[in-house]
Amino acid sequence: MEIPENVKKRLSLPFEENFYAGHTACQGCGAALGLRYVLKAYGKKAIFTIPACCSTIIAGPWPYSAFNAPLFHTAFETTGAVISGIEAALKAKGYKVKGEDGIMVIGWAGDGGTADIGLQALSGFLERGHDGLYIMYDNEAYMNTGIQRSSSTPYGAWTTNTPGGKKHFLERRHKKKVIDIVIAHKIPYAATASVAFPEDFMKKLKKAQKIPGPSFIQLFAPCPTGWRSPTDKSIEIARLAVQTAYFPLFEYENGKYKINMPSTKKEPKPIEEFLKLQGRFKYMSKDDIEVLQKWVLHEWEELKKKAEVFG
Amino acid sequence: MPIKKVMKANEAAAWAAKLAKPKVIAAFPITPSTLVPEKISEFIADGELDAEFIKVESEHSAISACVGASAAGVRTFTATASQGLALMHEILFIAAGMRLPIVIAVGNRSLSAPINIWNDWQDSISERDTGWIQFYAENNQEALDLIIAAYKAAEDERVLLPAMVGFDAFILTHTVEPVEIPDQEVVDEFLGEYVPKHAYVDPKRPITQGSLGFPAHYMETRYKVWEAMENAREVIKEVFDKFEKTFGRRYHIIEEYKTDDAEIVLVTMGSLAGTVKEFVDKKREEGVKIGAAKITVYRPFPIEEIRALAKKTKVLALLEKDISFSVGGAVFADTSRALINEKEKPIILDFILGLGGRDVTFQNLEEVVDIAKKALEEGVKEEVYWIGLRKEIL
Numbered sequence: 202m203e204i205p206e207n208v209k210k211r212l213s214l215p216f217e218e219n220f221y222a223g224h225t226a227c228q229g230c231g232a233a234l235g236l237r238y239v240l241k242a243y244g245k246k247a248i249f250t251i252p253a254c255c256s257t258i259i260a261g262p263w264p265y266s267a268f269n270a271p272l273f274h275t276a277f278e279t280t281g282a283v284i285s286g287i288e289a290a291l292k293a294k295g296y297k298v299k300g301e302d303g304i305m306v307i308g309w310a311g312d313g314g315t316a317d318i319g320l321q322a323l324s325g326f327l328e329r330g331h332d333g334l335y336i337m338y339d340n341e342a343y344m345n346t347g348i349q350r351s352s353s354t355p356y357g358a359w360t361t362n363t364p365g366g367k368k369h370f371l372e373r374r375h376k377k378k379v380i381d382i383v384i385a386h387k388i389p390y391a392a393t394a395s396v397a398f399p400e401d402f403m404k405k406l407k408k409a410q411k412i413p414g415p416s417f418i419q420l421f422a423p424c425p426t427g428w429r430s431p432t433d434k435s436i437e438i439a440r441l442a443v444q445t446a447y448f449p450l451f452e453y454e455n456g457k458y459k460i461n462m463p464s465t466k467k468e469p470k471p472i473e474e475f476l477k478l479q480g481r482f483k484y485m486s487k488d489d490i491e492v493l494q495k496w497v498l499h500e501w502e503e504l505k506k507k508a509e510v511f512g
Numbered sequence: 513m514p515i516k517k518v519m520k521a522n523e524a525a526a527w528a529a530k531l532a533k534p535k536v537i538a539a540f541p542i543t544p545s546t547l548v549p550e551k552i553s554e555f556i557a558d559g560e561l562d563a564e565f566i567k568v569e570s571e572h573s574a575i576s577a578c579v580g581a582s583a584a585g586v587r588t589f590t591a592t593a594s595q596g597l598a599l600m601h602e603i604l605f606i607a608a609g610m611r612l613p614i615v616i617a618v619g620n621r622s623l624s625a626p627i628n629i630w631n632d633w634q635d636s637i638s639e640r641d642t643g644w645i646q647f648y649a650e651n652n653q654e655a656l657d658l659i660i661a662a663y664k665a666a667e668d669e670r671v672l673l674p675a676m677v678g679f680d681a682f683i684l685t686h687t688v689e690p691v692e693i694p695d696q697e698v699v700d701e702f703l704g705e706y707v708p709k710h711a712y713v714d715p716k717r718p719i720t721q722g723s724l725g726f727p728a729h730y731m732e733t734r735y736k737v738w739e740a741m742e743n744a745r746e747v748i749k750e751v752f753d754k755f756e757k758t759f760g761r762r763y764h765i766i767e768e769y770k771t772d773d774a775e776i777v778l779v780t781m782g783s784l785a786g787t788v789k790e791f792v793d794k795k796r797e798e799g800v801k802i803g804a805a806k807i808t809v810y811r812p813f814p815i816e817e818i819r820a821l822a823k824k825t826k827v828l829a830l831l832e833k834d835i836s837f838s839v840g841g842a843v844f845a846d847t848s849r850a851l852i853n854e855k856e857k858p859i860i861l862d863f864i865l866g867l868g869g870r871d872v873t874f875q876n877l878e879e880v881v882d883i884a885k886k887a888l889e890e891g892v893k894e895e896v897y898w899i900g901l902r903k904e905i906l
Contacts, residue, residue: 248713250580262724271713273583274722275576276602282573286536286580286588287713289564293535293586296715304715322576325569 213400215241224267226259229432231422231439232338233259234396236309239336240270242406243305248291250284252319253277254311255345255424256338280308280315281322284333292332299332299413306333312353313343316379327386327415334409334416337379340424348427352377355447356493357476357485359429365484375496380419384453389414392452395421397439401450401461412454421448429480441475446501451508458508472497514694514759521655521684524691525591525617525677526551528659530561531699532615534589536581538566538574540596543629544685545619548591571596575603575614582612583721585712587663587705590614593681594621597635601642607674608643608737610722611710613666614674617659620648620782620833621681622868630869631681632833633782637810637842643737645675645744646811648781652689655679657761658808660699664751667706670743680783682869694759702758741812748809766817767806770796771824774803776884779821780831781807781843784872788831791877802881807843818850827859827884831877833866840864840896859887865899876900 209216219240226233232255240247247270251257257274261267275283288298288306297303308326310319315337323335342360343349350360355376359365363372383391390412394402402420409416421442423435430438442448446469450461472494476482485493519527525548529537539549555561564581568574571592578588592600597618607614618636622628636646647662649655655677662675679685713721725733745765752763769789771777778788785806795802805821807814822828832841839845844862851857863880866872876899883897 245715245718248715257724260720260723262726263720263729266720266723268718268720270718271715272718272720272723273580273713274720274724275579276606279573279576279579279603282538282568282576283580285566285568285573286538286577286582287584289536289538289566289577290581290584290586290588291715293564293581294584321569322573325573328569329567 214238214403217241217244219244219269221267221269223261223265224259225261226255227426229423229425229435230259231340231396231424231435232256235336235338235420235422238399238402239307239309239406240268242403243410245270246302247305247307248287249273250275250280250287250308252280252310252314254314256309256311258345277314278318279322280310280319281324281326281335284308284335285326285329285331288331288333299410301411303410305410308333308335310335310337311344312337312339312341312379313351316353316377317351324386327383327388327417330414332413332415334418336418336420338420338422340422340427341376342427344424344427353379356496357482357489359481359484369484371484371489380417383417387456388417390416390452390454393419393421393448393450395439395443395448395450396423397436397443398450405452427481430478434478438475438478441470441478445470445472445475445497447472447475447497449501449504451504456511458504458511460504460508469498469501514692516690516692518688519652519691520547520686520688521649521652521679522547522619522686523551524652524656525659525679526555527693528656529589530555531694531696532587532589532660532663532703533561534563535586536564536566536578536588537590538568538577538581538588539590540568540571540574540592542571542593542596544621544681545591545593545596545617547685548617571599572603575600575607578614579603579607579610579612582607582614583610583713585708585714588614591617591619593619594623594635597639598623601639604639604642604644604674606722609733611672611740612674613663613672613706615659615662615666616674616676617655618676618678619681619685620678628868629681631683632867632869633678634834636676636678637834639676640811640842643673643741644811645673647675647677647809648807649677649679649684650783650785650806652684652691653761655684656691656693657755657759657763660703661751661755661763663703665744665748668747669709671740671747672710673737673740673744678782683783698758702754744812763808765809765814766821767808768821769804769806771803771805771821773801774825775801775888776827776829776881777803777805777821777825778829778831778877778880779805779807779843779847781810784831784833784866787872788877791874794874795881800881810843813846813850815850818847819854822851822854822858825858827861827888829880829884830860830862831880832862832864835864835867844896859892860895861887861892862896863899864896870900872900
């Protein structure tokens with residue numbers, strides 16, 4: 202169907218698609234949505250590096266590719282290092298990297314590939330100040346290998362190696378705040394984003410392009426397969442993650458914190474609303490939920506304070 | 513005009529890199545190779561080399577950054593040794609599989625445990641199956657020359673495989689020798705610019721590299737690496753010919769020394785070849801029919817050259833600073849493979865020595881010759897011998 206140009210202009214997201222149908226993501230995959238938005242944002246200005254993760258599969262096996270952009274597959278823990286190399290080489294070849302209309306060198310890695318095995322390479326990339334963008338799509342476990350907990354898995358979650366059982370063997374550690382580790386590098390731009398708020402995500406992608414130096418976006422990306430949630434509820438779950446302040450949207454820009462809409466709007470909803478749509482939380486006791494609720498509100502208060510003091 | 517300078521092999525390697533003009537260098541410090549990137553940093557700081565130097569946080573990231581940069585279409589360089597090379601291990605396969613002609617200078621050093629910073633070849637020998645071309649230098653001049661030759665061979669379109677050049681820890685890395693530095697223009701002419709045509713990350717060409725290869729395709733990609741390594745045999749010969757014409761120094765896949773009427777040939781690599789050649793001279797004066805052979809190119813393994821050598825002699829005595837437990841040295845295994853179906857073949861004996869920086873002395877070599885003679889007269893009793901072991905502390 203041909204869409205008239207004047208309608209295209211009124212759309213809140215770019216019309217152009219560079220992430221094609223025929224990719225191999227599961228139904229309701231947040232990561233696939235995220236890739237679609239990133240490719241919309243940068244079009245042919247994007248060069249992707251993807252470590253071994255769900256997105257390796259999503260992009261398609263040889264000789265297929267769902268990407269209308271250069272895509273470089275690499276080993277699990279190397280994303281930060283590989284994008285450093287690509288950035289250096291493009292600069293040596295005289296390309297404009299980052300900035301208005303500049304080429305975007307993007308590392309696209311999951312939470313395991315970022316918060317765990319890829320943390321060192323990420324730290325190196327951030328610390329050395331490369332002009333690139335690292336996006337961690339956060340589905341809160343090792344989904345590609347079959348739903349094992351990562352350090353980004355939340356308290357109380359079922360995974361295949363925190364399986365509940367008679368001894369109540371659920372995840373007992375709170376979600377690692379990777380973004381805080383990133384911010385500790387004092388990079389110019391870091392932000393959280395969610396597939397439930399694509400316009401906000403798009404705005405942040407554009408900002409990441411304009412601001413020189415390393416940028417980092419932690420993208421909340423539901424995984425119906427791993428979260429044991431209905432495939433048509435991914436957006437609702439992602440929205441509730443923001444509304445309950447479990448995953449607030451915020452930016453850290455040149456030392457300043459800013460909480461974004463809708464995280465600023467209202468008092469957080471109770472965490473149960475986020476939990477109840479997902480089978481992975483069904484083993485949690487009332488006490489467990491209380492523990493998680495307390496943690497969520499504590500973290501939320503901390504973020505608000507940061508925005509207040511360093512806003 | 514080429515100039516001569518007195519320098520360590522590490523400096524020679526840095527000079528080679530400077531002459532090859534890589535656009536991206538990514539390196540991490542490790543003994544004994546640290547001086548290579550240090551010296552390169554100085555070249556960059558003084559404006560003598562125009563390159564991006566990525567000061568990575570590990571060797572794993574060093575090679576990963578080189579993979580990214582090489583995939584983006586530029587010449588790259590790094591240096592490492594021992595644990596550092598071992599840490600690179602998984603990415604070495606990726607570099608070869610993606611056909612990225614990266615060059616690494618390796619200051620050959622032992623592997624832990626126990627911690628030991630001195631020379632043997634266990635580090636690069638252990639990477640023999642990664643799909644990398646491997647050269648071993650006898651002296652500092654060779655370290656410089658072979659790095660330049662390595663780029664030429666690696667970047668050849670018939671090859672497109674990464675290459676490593678080994679030179680012995682401390683014995684070469686930290687020892688000064690006079691080294692001739694070729695003219696920049698001559699090296700430029702010899703190497704040319706690296707312009708990849710096969711595959712590279714370019715914003716103008718949206719291609720995917722390194723994607724999932726199903727069983728229906730994976731094996732063919734491995735076969736292509738095999739084929740490229742086979743092609744490298746001829747290409748390296750061509751490179752050595754052109755090298756001689758350009759720079760006046762002759763290199764051989766295997767360099768033979770006094771082998772023509774030799775009953776025993778001592779086969780080795782790296783700086784040990786120098787010691788062995790001197791020893792051969794001494795034994796020749798005593799009337800012993802002995803020769804030496806130095807393997808300069810270990811991957812691709814010189815099968816034909818080993819066969820030709822084998823025809824000339826009665827005993828091939830391999831002197832190796834590496835061990836594949838329960839087998840013997842890796843060169844022993846490879847040599848045996850080269851000769852397995854030959855109708856006539858010499859006795860092949862393996863001597864493990866010099867591990868972790870232990871000196872290899874003439875006395876050790878005398879012992880080798882005695883064992884070889886005995887095997888010749890009385891038949892082979894054992895294949896693998898550890899030479900210079902301090903039995904009193906075992």
